Amino acid sequence: MKYFSTRGEAPVLGFSDVLLQGLARDGGLYLPETWPQFDAAKIASFAGKPYEDVAFEVIQPFVGGEISDADLQGMIRDAYASFRHKAVTPLVQIAPNQFVLELFHGPTLAFKDVAMQLLGRLMDHVLTKRGLRATIVGATSGDTGGAAIEAFRGRERTDIFILFPDGRVSPVQRRQMTTPSEANVHALALEGNFDDCQTIVKGMFNNFPFRDRVALSGVNSINWARILAQIVYYFVSGVALGAPNRKVSFTVPTGNFGDIFAGYAAMQMGLPVDQLIVATNVNDILARTLATGRYEMKGVTATTAPSMDIQISSNFERLLSEASGRDGDAVRRMMSQLGQSGSFTIDDEAMAKIRAAFAAGRCGIEETAATIAGTLEESGYLLDPHTAIGVHVAKAHDKPGVPMIVLGTAHPAKFPDAVEAACGIRPELPPQLQPMMSAQERQTVLAADQKSVERHIEDHARAVHNEV
Numbered sequence: 001m002k003y004f005s006t007r008g009e010a011p012v013l014g015f016s017d018v019l020l021q022g023l024a025r026d027g028g029l030y031l032p033e034t035w036p037q038f039d040a041a042k043i044a045s046f047a048g049k050p051y052e053d054v055a056f057e058v059i060q061p062f063v064g065g066e067i068s069d070a071d072l073q074g075m076i077r078d079a080y081a082s083f084r085h086k087a088v089t090p091l092v093q094i095a096p097n098q099f100v101l102e103l104f105h106g107p108t109l110a111f112k113d114v115a116m117q118l119l120g121r122l123m124d125h126v127l128t129k130r131g132l133r134a135t136i137v138g139a140t141s142g143d144t145g146g147a148a149i150e151a152f153r154g155r156e157r158t159d160i161f162i163l164f165p166d167g168r169v170s171p172v173q174r175r176q177m178t179t180p181s182e183a184n185v186h187a188l189a190l191e192g193n194f195d196d197c198q199t200i201v202k203g204m205f206n207n208f209p210f211r212d213r214v215a216l217s218g219v220n221s222i223n224w225a226r227i228l229a230q231i232v233y234y235f236v237s238g239v240a241l242g243a244p245n246r247k248v249s250f251t252v253p254t255g256n257f258g259d260i261f262a263g264y265a266a267m268q269m270g271l272p273v274d275q276l277i278v279a280t281n282v283n284d285i286l287a288r289t290l291a292t293g294r295y296e297m298k299g300v301t302a303t304t305a306p307s308m309d310i311q312i313s314s315n316f317e318r319l320l321s322e323a324s325g326r327d328g329d330a331v332r333r334m335m336s337q338l339g340q341s342g343s344f345t346i347d348d349e350a351m352a353k354i355r356a357a358f359a360a361g362r363c364g365i366e367e368t369a370a371t372i373a374g375t376l377e378e379s380g381y382l383l384d385p386h387t388a389i390g391v392h393v394a395k396a397h398d399k400p401g402v403p404m405i406v407l408g409t410a411h412p413a414k415f416p417d418a419v420e421a422a423c424g425i426r427p428e429l430p431p432q433l434q435p436m437m438s439a440q441e442r443q444t445v446l447a448a449d450q451k452s453v454e455r456h457i458e459d460h461a462r463a464v465h466n467e468v
């Protein structure tokens with residue numbers, strides 16, 4: 001299996017190089033040259049299998065033989081051993097046709113753990129095999145950071161620097177990043193919003209002398225391996241609700257478009273999906289784009305679902321590549337217009353392809369609170385604000401006979417203030433996370449300025465001394 005960049009100007013690479021690269025050297029994102037095809041019999045064979053076994057079958061074709069089956073199976077087994085639920089990602093029915101896919105049973109209570117627990121092991125494996133170190137950078141609106149730090153803390157071959165918007169993440173999210181005491185962990189609070197953090201991360205990847213000096217690697221969903229690990233739960237949940245013998249739909253609380261792109265990938269591989277529904281909060285650039293064909297940035301509004309307070313949805317570029325027939329020139333043109341004017345228009349043919357697979361809806365701050373309260377009253381189920389956005393949007397897309405799976409992206413205890421304000425119940429953290437709430441915090445506050453961040457990383461990263 002080989003991977004190409006959405007912008008068409010970076011070298012075609014194998015899995016291990018894509019894993020270490022993060023962003024392609026032309027600023028694009030890597031995609032597999034072909035989608036492995038699973039026929040109905042193969043998909044049906046996933047029924048009743050442990051999560052780890054389905055994960056191996058889904059992930060293995062993308063690795064292209066670069067990691068032995070035994071090593072891959074071992075890493076998958078270890079990654080999911082840390083999850084608090086035996087099913088890893090259980091389904092819970094909350095209404096006659098509506099299910100929540102609980103993706104928050106990993107160590108940091110968000111769906112990011114599903115991919116990050118495996119990514120940490122895969123990177124360590126490849127770095128060890130090559131005798132290298134890496135400096136990992138990531139931008140977070142709250143959840144990626146904690147999950148990445150949990151996956152990489154104490155690892156010998158990596159230093160990890162996470163950029164988060166100062167004051168815009170929940171106290172639980174912040175403490176997951178600032179309380180780990182391992183020397184390779186660096187939490188950087190930036191005076192800006194998530195998009196500023198993400199733009200700086202991408203800027204560092206595009207600064208080649210810096211990138212090469214510190215052996216830069218990325219763990220945001222710009223890294224293909226993040227998306228790959230997330231494809232698995234679309235198959236697992238789809239099959240549990242009747243696929244391949246009937247279609248299922250998914251509603252995905254969306255920000256950076258990584259999670260829902262994994263659903264698109266599952267669809268390309270053969271999973272019968274009726275609709276993939278993008279659910280946004282008031283930062284609704286994706287819902288507007290689906291409606292108008294024009295991607296147009298506005299300012300970011302802080303909401304009770306802070307992890308989705310995003311306007312630059314990185315992975316939308318992967319969809320643009322698919323919808324434009326993998327035309328690197330077309331993608332480069334749109335991305336350059338976005339950089340220059342904050343907007344671009346998608347041509348009608350590409351929009352028609354996008355609308356054939358995706359629908360979208362938006363949920364305001366008050367509707368989010370009302371959905372938390374209403375769902376608790378109707379079904380006794382307590383939602384976090386991000387999942388509540390999914391539940392609200394999913395209702396408008398209900399189709400008889402097609403099970404609707406809403407991705408449950410975070411545990412309500414990550415956002416206790418918003419949940420309590422909505423329904424009067426203050427969800428408690430699982431006992432193993434409680435000590436963190438009184439532990440010593442460690443963070444560095446920096447201006448949202450690429451040079452300051454680069455200087456800080458060069459001063460603190462051990463990979464600068466990589467003897468390659």
Ligand SMILES: Cc1ncc(COP(=O)(O)O)c(C=O)c1O
Nearest residue numbers: 143254255256257258259307409
């Ligand atoms: C809890 C939660 N829900 C939803 C999202 C949006 O996911 P994505 O960025 O993959 O679209 C995020 C952040 O990514 C998140 O942390």
Ligand SMILES: N[C@@H](CCOP(=O)(O)O)C(=O)O
Nearest residue numbers: 140141142143144220221307
């Ligand atoms: N919501 C995310 C934003 C970063 O997304 P990623 O999937 O690209 O890592 C977060 O919680 O940090």
